[in-house]
Amino acid sequence: MVVLPPSFSWAYSYGRANSSVSVVGPTSGTIWNGSSFNTEPTYLPGDIVGTIAALSGVKDASPQLYAGTLNDSKQASKPLNMIAIDPATDFTVLPWLEPQQNSRLQGDQAVAGGGTGLVNGQELRWKGLTLKVVGILEPTTTNLDEAIFFPLDAAYRASQTVLGTPDQFPFKLGQITGVLVRLEPGTSPQVIAQEIRPYLSASRVLEASPLARTVGVETSGIGFYGLVVSGVMAIAVIILIASVFSMTANERRRQLGLFRSLGATRLFIFSSILEEVGVVALLGGIIGLAVGELVVYF
Numbered sequence: 001m002v003v004l005p006p007s008f009s010w011a012y013s014y015g016r017a018n019s020s021v022s023v024v025g026p027t028s029g030t031i032w033n034g035s036s037f038n039t040e041p042t043y044l045p046g047d048i049v050g051t052i053a054a055l056s057g058v059k060d061a062s063p064q065l066y067a068g069t070l071n072d073s074k075q076a077s078k079p080l081n082m083i084a085i086d087p088a089t090d091f092t093v094l095p096w097l098e099p100q101q102n103s104r105l106q107g108d109q110a111v112a113g114g115g116t117g118l119v120n121g122q123e124l125r126w127k128g129l130t131l132k133v134v135g136i137l138e139p140t141t142t143n144l145d146e147a148i149f150f151p152l153d154a155a156y157r158a159s160q161t162v163l164g165t166p167d168q169f170p171f172k173l174g175q176i177t178g179v180l181v182r183l184e185p186g187t188s189p190q191v192i193a194q195e196i197r198p199y200l201s202a203s204r205v206l207e208a209s210p211l212a213r214t215v216g217v218e219t220s221g222i223g224f225y226g227l228v229v230s231g232v233m234a235i236a237v238i239i240l241i242a243s244v245f246s247m248t249a250n251e252r253r254r255q256l257g258l259f260r261s262l263g264a265t266r267l268f269i270f271s272s273i274l275e276e277v278g279v280v281a282l283l284g285g286i287i288g289l290a291v292g293e294l295v296v297y298f
Contacts, residue, residue: 001189003179005042006202021208022092023083023143024064024178043175051199052179057187062089063176067155070126080116081147084155092180093149096137105151111135115145127168129158248273
């Protein structure tokens with residue numbers, strides 16, 4: 001689930017997320033200024049993360065800050081979302097990295113989504129901040145693919161420089177756009193939402209859609225189904241090997257009889273057939289793997 005600033009400054013709102021909740025986007029709220037309604041960027045206080053993490057039933061809580069977009073065509077072919085994360089608590093972004101890249105972000109390092117077109121080692125310049133890409137996320141077909149992630153400290157540091165004007169950095173030191181929350185198994189999102197309310201004057205809580213949970217339940221049996229399929233295939237392979245042995249013996253009955261008349265033992269004949277079948281199986285396996293890899297790739 002994810003905790004966001006309120007859509008309206010005077011009301012709570014609650015709903016279900018119909019897309020990925022791995023990345024927060026820009027948030028805005030409708031505020032009454034005394035004479036009219038204004039829509040302005042809204043934020044949460046950063047210290048709420050520790051409060052949420054301490055609630056019973058919450059396994060992890062990690063802040064994210066939507067800092068803006070990167071629109072420089074020299075560095076990216078399309079606008080990319082700049083998302084500041086806390087590397088020490090993040091559980092939705094960094095796990096997508098390759099194992100050898102999955103290290104905590106430091107200083108002015110950044111991780112790019114799989115659809116950004118960026119490469120490792122590339123440097124990005126954004127509003128006076130220079131970021132070096134140290135990892136590329138595996139493609140996820142979610143909004144992770146079109147984002148660049150960098151440490152919260154770097155975002156706050158950039159906002160405090162002389163270039164950090166309100167137009168460039170509408171957020172202030174310590175503000176965040178949302179809190180991503182992972183619950184303990186069996187914990188109700190509605191209960192956690194109710195427990196969060198006393199600590200925030202208003203908030204908006206979204207939970208993953210029922211579809212996401214349904215997919216999780218359905219995929220939990222993949223391992224068992226894979227084991228069953230493997231067992232069926234193993235039985236089929238044993239039958240196939242037995243058939244090949246039988247066909248070989250029947251087709252070479254006269255040859256094998258000649259071997260026996262010359263003094264060949266049953267073990268010698270069996271090992272000869274086994275070697276032949278092994279070579280054929282090895283070549284067939286290599287060709288099958290190569291063809292299967294090409295089919296999967298394309």
